[in-house]
Amino acid sequence: MAPLLLGCIADDLTGATDLANTLARRGMSVVQTIGVPSPGDPVPDAEAIVVALKSRTIAARDAVALSLQACRWLKAAGARQFYFKYCSTFDSTDQGNIGPVGDALVEELDAGLTTVCPAFPETGRTIYLGHLFVGRDLLSDSPMRNHPLTPMRDANLVRVLSRQTRARVDLVPITTVRQGASSMSASFGYLTRKLVRYAVIDAIEDEDLLTLGAACAEMKLMTGGSGAAIGLPENFRQAGLIPKRDAVTPLDSVGGLGAVVAGSSSQATMGQIAAMRAQHPALALEPLKLAEDFEPSVAAVLDWARPKLSSGPVLIHAGGTPKEVAAVQEKLGRERAGELVEQALAKIAQGLVAAGVRRLVVAGGETSGAVVQGLGVKALQIGPQIDPGVPACLAIGTPRLALALKSGNFGAEDFFMKALDVLK
Numbered sequence: 001m002a003p004l005l006l007g008c009i010a011d012d013l014t015g016a017t018d019l020a021n022t023l024a025r026r027g028m029s030v031v032q033t034i035g036v037p038s039p040g041d042p043v044p045d046a047e048a049i050v051v052a053l054k055s056r057t058i059a060a061r062d063a064v065a066l067s068l069q070a071c072r073w074l075k076a077a078g079a080r081q082f083y084f085k086y087c088s089t090f091d092s093t094d095q096g097n098i099g100p101v102g103d104a105l106v107e108e109l110d111a112g113l114t115t116v117c118p119a120f121p122e123t124g125r126t127i128y129l130g131h132l133f134v135g136r137d138l139l140s141d142s143p144m145r146n147h148p149l150t151p152m153r154d155a156n157l158v159r160v161l162s163r164q165t166r167a168r169v170d171l172v173p174i175t176t177v178r179q180g181a182s183s184m185s186a187s188f189g190y191l192t193r194k195l196v197r198y199a200v201i202d203a204i205e206d207e208d209l210l211t212l213g214a215a216c217a218e219m220k221l222m223t224g225g226s227g228a229a230i231g232l233p234e235n236f237r238q239a240g241l242i243p244k245r246d247a248v249t250p251l252d253s254v255g256g257l258g259a260v261v262a263g264s265s266s267q268a269t270m271g272q273i274a275a276m277r278a279q280h281p282a283l284a285l286e287p288l289k290l291a292e293d294f295e296p297s298v299a300a301v302l303d304w305a306r307p308k309l310s311s312g313p314v315l316i317h318a319g320g321t322p323k324e325v326a327a328v329q330e331k332l333g334r335e336r337a338g339e340l341v342e343q344a345l346a347k348i349a350q351g352l353v354a355a356g357v358r359r360l361v362v363a364g365g366e367t368s369g370a371v372v373q374g375l376g377v378k379a380l381q382i383g384p385q386i387d388p389g390v391p392a393c394l395a396i397g398t399p400r401l402a403l404a405l406k407s408g409n410f411g412a413e414d415f416f417m418k419a420l421d422v423l424k
């Protein structure tokens, strides 16, 4: 059994898969659990375990309780270092949940100073003088400005986090980062003496994140997006704790039929839906119909899909233009509309698996959470990357299912077809 080196707590499901992908690509064996395993469950055999929570937008008190439960389980499983993963766009409000969860984990682990670094250069998220950019835009000028749950209207991460915690927050600027790992370590020492708890780290390129990783070899707890973890596997390798691996171990082949369910209406997912629609049978859910007649509407979707599956993959999607989604939300309420669509897609995924689907692509973090829960998946083995931030996964247990769980904003336009191909 491999020693558990890194214990990770992620605040949503596709974010967890994103982090697991980063660690696997850099040579660690990784298992992702869906929620906190029960005390009696066997500890998965992996060098890194990522516990996927659904804690990004729940009440801060509940997010803290869940994250502490995950942290204690990982501690009991023997983890030596810990990582709190949040979104590369730092999705949060002034009430939390990054500050309250960070505070609770620092105290639980007696960690002292920790990092704050959502940078993910491969997908255009960079940090300069504490300001988070999405592509060419400041976070506060990006579409995240109008996110329905966590509108991000301030790009200055020191200021954003300072509104979520009483602890001290300070910056490690790019000039220090570019001086190398030992300068960064010296800066950590200085900030610790100043009783700073959170060091926001500038990072523009992967090289900056590799420097960060090297400087954090002895840090008990790091917090960040998936990008800030890229340097950690090398620390374990240099300490002789993991072997050198050249590539991610391919997943066993599952064969079987293919399908895509999409509950995200992000710009990237809408483009992917259009691309798949042009080549394969596709059906859009009607949320208002679902609200009136849930079971018959779900049954009708499955009746439409079943006869087509043997000829190729089908797509079932929700989404719509922002105007269409807003109209549905106005009629049903935002929460009820979201829940209805998620539950419908989860039931549809169950029906598709019962009809022989073994390769399933899901778009959207919340949607993926509902689908994976509906299918009873408890843990995932992580395979090769499909697109930045999204790996192929294999559900551990039965039925053997190959899954691609995609964050709303990730993936190229042909992602769905590419993913179905990789999942073979």
Ligand SMILES: Nc1ncnc2c1ncn2[C@@H]1O[C@H](COP(=O)(O)OP(=O)(O)OP(=O)(O)O)[C@@H](O)[C@H]1O
Residues within 6 Å of the ligand: 014, 263, 264, 265, 266, 287, 318, 319, 320, 324, 325, 328, 329, 337, 338, 339, 340, 341, 342, 363, 364, 365, 366, 367, 368, 406, 407, 408, 409
């Ligand atoms: N037409 C619609 N009307 C109302 N709600 C919808 C509609 N389509 C999707 N939804 C809801 O919108 C939410 C989309 O969230 P989800 O997390 O799945 O995608 P995302 O926010 O784009 O992805 P991520 O969280 O990975 O960035 C879900 O709760 C889904 O049920």
Ligand SMILES: O=C(O)[C@@H](O)C(=O)CO
Residues within 6 Å of the ligand: 012, 014, 015, 016, 018, 019, 086, 087, 088, 089, 120, 225, 226, 365, 389, 407, 408
């Ligand atoms: O960090 C990201 O952008 C993603 O892993 C994510 O968490 C999106 O929900």
